[in-house]
Amino acid sequence: MLATLQPEIEVMYDLDHNEYSRLTSRERSVQMITNYLTEHKLDDVRNSIKQAISLLAWAEQDNVRWRQGYLESFVHLAGVLNPQIEELPDFKRLSVATRRNLGIAAKTLQLRVMEAEEKLATFDFDDVWPDLGKAAGTPVYQSYQAFRQFLINYLTGIYGNWPPNQGQAWFNRKIALDMQRDFGMLYDYLVNRDVAWDAREERPGNKWQMINLKTEDFRANLPELPLSDMLVAWDTKHGYTHIPHAYPLLPRDVPQTRVTQKKSLFGGLKKNKTDTTKDAKTHLQLSIVFSDATNIEKMDSSFSTNALIDRFEHFELGADLKTMTPREARLGRWVLLHGILQVLSTLSLDVQSLKHTDGVRYFLCTDLKRCPEWVTNGQAELLEASQLRS
Known part of the structure; x- marks a missing residue:
């Protein structure tokens, strides 16, 4: 209908020529229709595949070229496209180039979703560790594994199953x-924002290093855990932009007390009162050092209602620290958190300039590189969902 209505309106404007108007008859007719569509929310294609296809077919015409309509329809269709939709008669009325571009964008998006599912289903980020065989017995790796299980249990409680x-x-x-x-x-709760990346080209093979902006007495890489090297290598391997602040606040070490046990009159083992007091004292010390190594005082009121942080606090205090220090425990959790955030950053942001996104369950972060230049203005990367905005 739009394809036939627009030329009629254009003729009307030709007959009603306004020499003072800076718009041509074609531009005025397109503007009239797009204003009507927008005013009556007919440009909202969230609930209708057929409407999205029809709007895209009209918006892409050479005598229309409605940028917002094309962008909105293209992104929503890429998020739901499947072989059944591609067989619809309306879909086949799209231009060959648009059908091809939609197909590639949809497949690229589906591949990214599948890769994210593989990682997030079990939170398996073992490939962060350069030598897994050597790392497997370290306290930091054991902490990472314990945090994996904690997250699976936590999300199972929310969704019934995980995944x-x-x-x-x-x-x-x-x-x-x-x-x-x-x-x-x-991340906001745990991150050390005084630690940032220092990139220098004059360090061949070691361009990226972490520095502390407030002190020179800082080393992110330790003999037992070359953290910055690990994160740089993993980010590079998967094409991720480095998280600007990629180091956590670390708790100070607490002297570990060894609990001694003695036999009771009936042959069992029991703790004496001194040992029980030491346990309580250690628990209080850990509560203080873990809480001190957070940004709790800088966070807004929404933090107090976040269930994950609440459960995480209890998890840290209840973790077995017989074989690791609080610092090692925190570093292991941080390695996993870094990987999760990087995966999420590629899918949790929408293409910019979309009007209708509320309630949408399919992804709106499709690749725009093959869209016409009149849609992207030659700057597709500025419209696309970017890790820099995550």
Whole structure:
């Protein structure tokens, strides 16, 4: 209907020529229709695949070229496209170039979702460790593994199973946004913002190093844990932009007390009162050192209602520290948190300039590189969902 209506309106404007108007008859006719569509929310294609296809077919015409309509329809269709939609008669009325570009964008997006599902289903980020065989026995790796199990248990409590819909595609935009909110808040809770990346080209093979902006007495790489080298190598391997502040606040070490046990009258082992007092004292010390190594005083009121942070606090205090220090425990959790945030950052942000996104469960972060230049203005990367905005 729009394809036939627009030329009629254009003729009307030709007959009603206004020499003072800076718009041509074609431009005025397109503007009239787009204003009507927008005013009556007919440009909202969230609930209708057919409407999205029709709007895209009209917006892409050479005598229309409605940028916002094209962008909105293209991104929403890329998020839901499947072979059944591609067989619809309306879909085949799209230009060959648009059908091709939609197909590639949808497949690229589906591949990213599948890769995210593989990582987030079990939180398996073992490939961060350069030598897994050597790392497996270290306290930091053991902490990383314990945190994996904690997260699986936590999310199982929320969704009933983790991953949800086992055996099927399960990762959608709503889950991604919820996870980005919670893990992003956990990052804010733990991050040391005084530590940043220092990039220098004159360090061949070692361009990226972490520095502390407030002290020179800082080393991110330790003999037993070359953390910055690990994160740089992993980010580079997967094409991620480095997280600007990629180091956590670390608790100070607490002297470990060895609990002695003696036999009771009936042959069992029991703790004496002194040992029980030491246990309570150690627990209080750990509570203080872990809480001190957070940004709790800098966070807003939304922190107090975040269930993940609340459960994380209890997890840290209840963790077995017989074989590791509080610092090693925190570093192991940080390695996993870093990997999770990097995966989420590729899917939790939408293409910029979209008007209708609320309630959408499919992803709106498709690749725009093949869209016409009149849509992207030659700057597709500025419109696309970017890690820098995560």
